[in-house]
Structures are given as structure tokens and as C-alpha cells.
Amino acid sequence: MEPALSVPLNQVATWLREAASVVATTGAGISAESGVPTFRGADGLWRTFSAADLATPGAFARQPGLVWEWYRWRRAIISRAQPNEGHRVLARWATSLRRFSLVTQNVDGLHQRAGSPEVLELHGNIWRTRCAAGCGHVVDDSRSEAGIAATDEDQQVPVCRCGARMRPDVVWFGEALDPAVVNRAMALAERCDVLLVIGTSALVYPAAALPDVASRHGARVVEVNVDETPLSPFADAVLRGPSGTVLRELESLL
Numbered sequence: 001m002e003p004a005l006s007v008p009l010n011q012v013a014t015w016l017r018e019a020a021s022v023v024a025t026t027g028a029g030i031s032a033e034s035g036v037p038t039f040r041g042a043d044g045l046w047r048t049f050s051a052a053d054l055a056t057p058g059a060f061a062r063q064p065g066l067v068w069e070w071y072r073w074r075r076a077i078i079s080r081a082q083p084n085e086g087h088r089v090l091a092r093w094a095t096s097l098r099r100f101s102l103v104t105q106n107v108d109g110l111h112q113r114a115g116s117p118e119v120l121e122l123h124g125n126i127w128r129t130r131c132a133a134g135c136g137h138v139v140d141d142s143r144s145e146a147g148i149a150a151t152d153e154d155q156q157v158p159v160c161r162c163g164a165r166m167r168p169d170v171v172w173f174g175e176a177l178d179p180a181v182v183n184r185a186m187a188l189a190e191r192c193d194v195l196l197v198i199g200t201s202a203l204v205y206p207a208a209a210l211p212d213v214a215s216r217h218g219a220r221v222v223e224v225n226v227d228e229t230p231l232s233p234f235a236d237a238v239l240r241g242p243s244g245t246v247l248r249e250l251e252s253l254l
């Protein structure tokens with residue numbers, strides 16, 4: 001990718017208007033204005049633990065109760081949170097832009113609650129719970145945790161009907177993503193004319209590879225972020241600011 005140029009907002013709006021296909025990829029930053037903590041920001045710690053301490057198969061094997069406590073804390077925050085302007089703009093673009101696809105690293109379901117009709121979730125969804133032993137049992141906890149058969153008395157770890165532990169249906173560090181989902185995301189990046197990279201530290205692969213894939217296939221890459229990231233020097237345009245505000249301004253120019 002070429003080094004970033006100083007590109008005005010209305011130029012980015014023109015790219016979006018003229019694009020036959022636009023893809024937006026989002027990270028925790030898009031939900032920050034809804035009050036959901038990001039992973040690597042100042043609010044990213046829970047007690048003394050970071051996501052990298054807890055979102056791993058090893059942490060779940062050693063301390064499943066602690067990992068579940070963290071997920072219940074995140075679920076409680078997310079259930080109180082409302083989609084923000086950024087989520088809503090992206091939901092509207094599903095119908096107002098010619099061809100628009102949304103790929104997210106987030107597991108919070110806020111894009112769907114904002115009305116996005118189709119969301120490619122790279123890292124799963126925090127509201128689903130699945131058997132950790134792989135028997136295939138999946139429970140939708142989006143309304144309550146009532147679907148989970150029982151919890152182990154001491155640790156409050158949900159137990160599957162097969163007797164194994166249940167875990168959140170999200171991708172943890174060290175785990176592979178669903179190859180079908182990754183392939184779809186890569187194909188979207190290869191075929192788009194504009195790739196928006198919104199609210200992500202652009203560090204976690206394979207999501208972090210999407211801008212390079214898109215750029216190599218001729219797309220413009222536009223970053224929306226409050227801070228500098230490893231992608232910033234390579235993006236075709238960098239829009240600095242909170243995603244809700246920036247996306248709303250961009251939408252007003254379309």
C-alpha cells in the first residue's frame with residue numbers, strides 16, 4: 001500500500017458513491033460510544049486481567065469459573081448498551097449503498113441490533129454458548145441464560161447436556177477461525193472498491209490482513225479511528241475521530 005495522503009472527507013464520500021462494492025470491517029472501537037470497553041484501551045482491563053489473559057483455551061481449562069465471570073460481566077455491559085450512530089449508519093448503508101458488506105471482529109451483536117441485515121462475525125457471538133467438548137450443542141443466551149441446563153455449583157460454569165462444560169461461542173487467542181467465514185471475508189476484500197476499517201487496532205490476524213488483501217486488489221482503504229494504528233501509514237485515507245461522528249458526517253455527504 002502507498003503511504004497515507006491527507007484526503008478530505010468529501011473525497012472519501014465520492015469513493016463510496018462511485019464504488020460498485022463497499023466493505024466495512026469493524027472492531028471494538030465502533031462499540032466504544034455505546035459504552036462497551038475495548039480490549040486494548042485504558043478500559044480494557046477487568047480486575048487485573050486483560051483479554052489476552054482470559055480469552056484463551058488455557059485460561060478456560062485452568063479457571064473456567066473466572067473466564068465465565070468475565071464473560072457474564074461483558075454480557076451485562078452489552079445487554080445494557082444501545083447501538084450508537086456508527087452502528088446505525090452502517091445498518092443504513094446496507095440498503096443505501098450499491099453493494100455493502102459488513103465484517104466484524106466484535107462479538108457483541110450491536111450491529112444486528114442496529115438493523116444490519118447481514119453481519120459476517122469473524123470471532124463468533126458472545127450470546128451463544130456451546131459445548132466445550134465439541135458435542136455440537138449450542139444454546140442461544142441472547143434473552144436469558146435459561147437455556148443452559150445447569151451450572152456447576154462451585155464455579156458457575158454452565159454444563160452441557162452431554163456433561164461437559166459449556167463455553168462462550170467466540171474465538172479465543174490461539175484458536176483458528178471458521179475457515180468458511182475467513183474465506184468469505186477474504187473474497188469480499190478481494191472484490192471491493194472501498195474497504196472501511198473502523199475502530200480496530202488492526203493487530204489481530206486474520207482480520208488485520210483484510211486491508212492489505214483489498215489494497216493489493218485495487219481497493220481504496222479508509223481507516224476510521226480515534227488513534228494512530230499500524231494501518232494508518234498505509235491507508236489511502238485516515239479519518240480521525242469517534243466512529244459515530246465520522247460515519248454520520250460521511251453519510252451526510254453521500
Ligand code: OAD
Binds near residue numbers: 106173201228
Ligand atoms: P482493540 O481494543 O484492540 O482496538 C480498539 C480500537 O478502537 C483502537 O484502535 C482504538 O483507537 C479504537 N477506538 C476506540 N474508541 C473509538 C471510537 N469511539 N471510534 C473509533 N475508534 C475507536 O479492539 P479490536 O481491534 O477489535 O479478539 O481487537 C481485535 C480483537 O482482539 C478482538 O476481536 C478480540 C481481541 O482480543 C478475540 O477475542 C479473538
